[in-house]
Amino acid sequence: DQQVKQNSPSLSVQEGRISILNCDYTNSMFDYFLWYKKYPAEGPTFLISISSIKDKNEDGRFTVFLNKSAKHLSLHIVPSQPGDSAVYFCAASAGGYSTLTFGKGTMLLVSP
Amino acid sequence: DVKVTQSSRYLVKRTGEKVFLECVQDMDHENMFWYRQDPGLGLRLIYFSYDVKMKEKGDIPEGYSVSREKKERFSLILESASTNQTSMYLCASSSPGQLNTEAFFGQGTRLTVV
Numbered sequence: 001d002q003q004v005k006q007n008s009p010s011l012s013v014q015e016g017r018i019s020i021l022n023c024d025y026t027n028s029m030f031d032y033f034l035w036y037k038k039y040p041a042e043g044p045t046f047l048i049s050i051s052s053i054k055d056k057n058e059d060g061r062f063t064v065f066l067n068k069s070a071k072h073l074s075l076h077i078v079p080s081q082p083g084d085s086a087v088y089f090c091a092a093s094a095g096g097y098s099t100l101t102f103g104k105g106t107m108l109l110v111s112p
Numbered sequence: 113d114v115k116v117t118q119s120s121r122y123l124v125k126r127t128g129e130k131v132f133l134e135c136v137q138d139m140d141h142e143n144m145f146w147y148r149q150d151p152g153l154g155l156r157l158i159y160f161s162y163d164v165k166m167k168e169k170g171d172i173p174e175g176y177s178v179s180r181e182k183k184e185r186f187s188l189i190l191e192s193a194s195t196n197q198t199s200m201y202l203c204a205s206s207s208p209g210q211l212n213t214e215a216f217f218g219q220g221t222r223l224t225v226v
Binding site for chain 2: 006009034036041042043044045046049089091096099100102103104105
């Protein structure tokens, strides 16, 4: 049973445009969400997170939006840069003493 | 700069061998994790540890065991390697108190079992 779903395996965007990566979840107990970025042959690196008490969190070019009623979150990258090309994983947890549940990832390709 | 180091980038082992994957972190983190990453399946948690000598099963512990004798070191053991354990293995650590905080990952070990 997949509790965190990233339904788009890949996304292609032109440099300078907005990239929107989506994530849906089924577990209503999830209250903390994170995005990780992973380059080939490297480990994932933390990008941005959001608590369920918020609906938006922004860090530079990266913004995460949370819609609790729809059990949906999205990561916006504006403007997209070729160096953003990577696999992006959405992760969620149900409380501080539960581990992270990851989605399958979305490969983003930003072309010049 | 925080660091999680995995002992090998690439490993090739034979079916039936006992395999040890080592991970060391220098951040004095209590929590450590082992994941495997497979195409189309994302990251799946194998085992985790929230303290020395403590270990908990993750989502896919079958065929694996772990050891945490020292705070900075977390080892993953494949008791008898099989071809379906060919995968990218990722170690991670995070700060104490909560298991869901930002985790720092190692560079990964690409294991091939032939």
